[in-house]
Amino acid sequence: MTKPALPVVSMDAITKTFPGVKALDAVRLDLYPGQVTALVGENGAGKSTTVKILTGIYRPDGGTIRIDGTPVTIDSANAAADAGITAIHQETVLFDELSVAENIFIGHAPRTRTGLIDKTQMHRAAEKLLREIDAPIDPRTRLRDLGIANKHLVAIARALSVDARVVIMDEPTAALSHKEITELYELIETLKSQGKAILFISHKFDEIFRIADRYTVFRDGAFVGEGRIADIDEDALVKMMVGRTVDHIFPDRGSTIAEDVLQVAGYSHPTEFADIGFTLRRGEILGFYGLVGAGRSEFMQALFGITKPSKGVCKISGKIRVIRSPADAVANGIVYVPEDRGRQGAIIGLPIFQNITLPSLGRTSRAGFLRLAEEFALARTYAERLDLRAAALDQDVGNLSGGNQQKIVIAKWLATQPQVIILDEPTKGIDIGSKAAVHAFMAELAEQGLSIIMVSSEIPEVIGMSDRAIIMRDGRIVAELEGDALRPETLVRHAAGITASPQLEEA
Ligand SMILES: Nc1ncnc2c1ncn2[C@@H]1O[C@H](COP(=O)(O)OP(=O)(O)OP(=O)(O)O)[C@@H](O)[C@H]1O
Ligand SMILES: [Mg+2]
Structure with missing residues (x-):
């Protein structure tokens, strides 16, 4: 292996604090051209926060981001696009009421000389992008009429519609089928061969070992280490990430069926x-x-x-x-916890404990009174059992990391004692x-x-x-x-x- 070229993106001593949480504490991250770097860490480790800093959604409190060695300020989505950074987010914001093409080109649609959106041009460009990623979708379709997997493909097409040097994928395969995952791996190979630097976030280790060239590990918002995937094995990577070895032995099922x-x-x-x-x-x-x-x-x-x-x-x-x-x-x-928990799941704007107790109010209220202490106790039990990582139970669920929001949705349905x-x-x-x-x-x-x-x-x-x-x-x-x-x-x-x-x- 030759030594990698200079990094396209180099984040150094990046810090980001939210009320009550130090999401990132002086972390570093380097992304190299033509290489896939896996960012690995537990739920709440700071991965998506890093992505949001690179894409101009959050401003860091401190630290430096360099592009080709030159310090830059990424203070908006446009600044990120100008720097050649694009992302497929864990929860990409797409608009149900707009067409596929409009979703792809929102904010940078091709225009006619008079300044109007050039629909013909836009549809043609969308068609081309969709074809490149093998997505069998008509650009005129309303987004609402697509399934989750196809929506993801639209998000990918949108990410690639800017001329990107750095492509970020935050848990891209979570909602894709087997076939689409294979296609995504092929797409990643194509992007690599074009010399793009790829940041890849996933909880699936087989996937990381299959497609990543490098890894960077964060734990509790801190940088733990980095290196080449070829130089590490799964156990060692898990240990860096969790701080201990994890023997995932499935529980003994003392079946009393x-x-x-x-x-x-x-x-x-x-x-x-x-x-x-x-x-x-x-x-x-x-x-x-x-x-x-x-x-x-x-x-x-x-x-x-x-x-x-x-x-x-x-x-x-x-x-x-x-x-x-x-x-x-x-x-x-009978209760059902769907796969698409983002949509049907946590109620953003409500604190964690109420998200857990809301559907089981019958259990926590007496004679019409809501007993706050009981609600808290109930929520705490479930939060602990599901290994929820949150600063406090009265924190808004919207501020939790993706994985921790999923735990809330499971907790809330379990708490109804179905x-x-x-x-x-x-x-x-x-x-x-x-x-x-x-x-x-x-x-x-x-x-x-x-x-x-x-x-x-x-x-x-x-x-x-x-x-x-x-x-x-x-x-x-x-x-x-x-x-x-x-x-x-x-x-x-x-x-x-x-x-x-x-x-x-x-x-
Ligand atoms: N807007 C916000 N306000 C308050 N806290 C936040 C906000 N965004 C993130 N956090 C907190 O920052 C920490 C890092 O969250 P982040 O989403 O980066 O985790 P993650 O590594 O992506 O986890 P996951 O694997 O679950 O997606 C968490 O403790 C989270 O609750
Ligand atoms: Mg995340």
């Missing part, structure tokens, strides 16, 4: 899924595995009453229940250290009699946590596995629809 709680039969939908049937027992964790697009989330939304199945029967504790709305589901003891909880990708966006805490808490709640449906695309999580797992492909259940049959190759084979070779199919 009891009577049937939920029985589903023949659930079908005109386009998304067909003939879904299974039984969930008290105290059980039932995994749902499948490739993205297998129809798992769509089925869960129907079960929770967000969408309507065309047919199917749902029995709760032996009695047929018709669930027409989420309110019906909640009244019947009979059945559906967790869609429960540890997505949650760092490797906190994952173990979330898993341990799930196991403990199951032990206490909660029935959990866990939709997960992470094979170790499915195998490590599930008492039984259902595998879906193309909207149908293709297998139900438990015990020794729960093996990675079996899951993959069923999910992908690969017919078994004779050697694989043993007793």
Whole structure:
């Protein structure tokens, strides 16, 4: 390996304080041309704050940013674009009511000589950008009509619409399907070969080791170290990040699985899924595995009453229940924590503790009075169990890091003490250290009699946590596995629809 060239971007002694939190304490970060640098750290370590400083959303309190060795001030989004820095944010702000092309070119649309937006030109340019990233989207489509994955592609196209030398990706693959992730990796290779410097943030270590050339580690807002990926292994990187070794051993499932709680039969939908049937027992964790697009989330939304199945029967504790709305589901003891927690999740503007206790007010109020102390106690229990990193429980959730907001959403639904909880990708966006805490808490709640449906695309999580797992492909259940049959190759084979070779199919 040759020594890398001089950094395009060099951040030095950057500090950023929010009321009560030192988000960044004299950190450094160098980004090199044609190289992918992974910024690694726990939830709340300061990664997104760094991104926001580089993109002109926040001003640092101190420190220097140099571009090609020259100190610069990045005090606005335009200044960042002028410096050749562009970002795909964890929560990119896109506008539902605008078209795809308008979203891509907002703020820098091509104009006609008279100063009006040149729509023809804009659509053509958008089409070209979308084609370059292999996104099969019509630039005239209203953003609202796209799914999450396609919205991400629009965000990527928008980021690349400025002439960038530095591309920042903050957890870009969190909402993408397997195929789109592969395409994103290809896109990153293309950007590298064009000499762009890439800053890549992810909680997925396999991904970091696959695509990054360099790493920088932050812990609690401080710089811990940097180096070449080729010179470090996963254990060492995790240790730098968490400050201790993490043996993620899945909790022992002392299964006290009891009577049937939920029985589903023949659930079908005109386009998304067909003939879904299974039984969930008290105290059980039932995994749902499948490739993205297998129809798992769509089925869960129907079960929770967000969408309507065309047919199917749902029995709760032996009695047929018709669930027409989420309110019906909640009244019947079923709650759903969606994958897209950003949208449907935390209530920004309310403090953490109220976000947790709001849906369970029945539990914390007596005779119409809201007992603040009880609310706090309830919130504290859940916050601790899910390893929430926050300065104080009366802090606005909006100020929490992405991963910590996700923990709040899970906490708030768990606090309602449902009979059945559906967790869609429960540890997505949650760092490797906190994952173990979330898993341990799930196991403990199951032990206490909660029935959990866990939709997960992470094979170790499915195998490590599930008492039984259902595998879906193309909207149908293709297998139900438990015990020794729960093996990675079996899951993959069923999910992908690969017919078994004779050697694989043993007793
Ligand atoms: N606007 C804000 N006001 C107050 N505190 C903030 C604000 N933005 C971030 N913080 C705090 O700064 C710290 C760093 O947050 P940041 O979002 O950078 O974390 P992160 O490393 O991106 O974490 P995650 O992996 O969860 O996305 C956290 O303690 C967070 O609560
Ligand atoms: Mg973040």
